[in-house]
Amino acid sequence: MHYKTHIKYFLFYSSVILISIFVCLFWGSFKISFTETLEVLFSVFKKENGPFSIGKQIILNIRLPRVIFAGLAGAVLSVCGVCMQGITGNDLAEPYILGISSGASAGAVSAIILHFFSIFSPFNIYMGAFLGSIFAMGGVLILNGKSRDPVKLILMGVGVNAFFSALTTYMIYSSKNEAQVRSAMFWTTGSLSGIQYADLILPAFALLALVIIVLLLNKEFNLLLLGLESAVETGLNINRVRFAVVLVTSAAVSVLTAKAGVIGFIGLIVPHIGRKFIGVMHRPLILWSAVFGASGLMIADTFARTMFSPSELPISVVTGLAGAPLFIKISKKSF
Structure with missing residues (x-):
């Protein structure tokens, strides 16, 4: 790809992220002017210190860490979706649908209520x-076995999801x-309220x-785009790839779930739209998914905190309202 094309993509993706951040900082139950929001952003880059107005304090101490976390979480979940769809050959595979988020939620709740893993405190x-x-994730892959049937994989995910959700409720x-x-x-529901700057470190590493x-x-x-059987015939060690992807995606999802709870469908929506626009090759798809996953979850969280203000959805x-219809649409086309 020519360097000028790289520059165009960089400028486009940077614009998407910056505009999303600005809109989400500006938009909230406490009214902050357009110019004041700009002043706060410039003060961050200039490393200016107070005194700050109430609006500036709200942006810097409440909205900004939350917006950044939402961006990191959206990027992580979208990239996890691409990875899982790659190793399973199923466009419906993503952390929520396959039950990974529910498994992480059950593990987090067991640490709180049953005091499991207290030896690892404060982690x-x-x-x-x-x-x-x-x-x-291991349960889904084991139950699915060597089956190439996409319906079976999703059904295994639904079963694992139901089991861990029931265990969490119990x-x-x-x-x-x-x-x-x-x-x-x-x-059990997912929320980004109370996010602080210290909470951004682990998602960034993830x-x-x-x-x-x-x-x-x-x-x-x-x-793997050739199909699992064709990929194996080329000498690909599918088990090694799956092990690496399962380990890293599980760690990434657990970091988000431990801090924000279960967030569904981002890993389904963004990669699906990305394939329509830029194709199926993984390197450009990953970049697309990270950028628009970040932007999408920032905007979704802004809706969640403002639609019924002062209460939060x-x-x-x-x-779910955005992802469930898309899940149904893809299912109708695929099966």
Whole structure:
């Protein structure tokens, strides 16, 4: 690709991200002017210190970390969707549908209510979410076996999702500690409220790890476009690729779930639209998915926090309203 084309893509993707960030910082229940929002952004780049107005404090201390986290989470979930669809050969595969998010949620809730993984404190919730996601993804792949039937894979995912969702609900209802119940309920619906700057570190590393694994396995992913059987005939070690992808995607999803709860359908919506616009080759698709996944979840979270202000909708409600119809549409075409 010519360097001028690279520059065009860079400018386009950068514009999408910057415009999304600005709109989400500007838009909220507390009215902040267009010019004040711009001033706050410029003050960040100039590293200016206070005194700040109430509007500036709201943007810097509440909205900005939340918007950045939403961007990182959207990028991670979208790239996870591309990776899972690549190793399964199924365009419907994504963390929520295959039950990985529910597994991570169950693991996080077990750490809160049953005090599992307390030896890993203060990272016990992250460890619970990680092991839960590993069990869920591993369970789907084992139950699916060597089957190439896309319907079977989705059905296995639905079953695993239902199991871990039921397990999470059981643990919540079995607890007699109200504080634990309130904390655990958060993981069943998804929310980005209360996000702070310190919460951005792990999602940033998760996104970096995903990008690295995709770049390293770019050739293998493109071989999988030929079909699993054809890819194996070329000498591809499918088990090695699956192991690497399962490990990294499970870790990435667990990091997000431990902090934000279950967020569905982002990994389905964005890659599907991306294939329509830029094709199926994985390197450009990953970049598209990361950028528009970030933008999409930032906007979805802004809807969630403003539609019924001062109350907030769970973010999974917004993503579900957008993603469920698309899931049905793809299913009708595929099966």
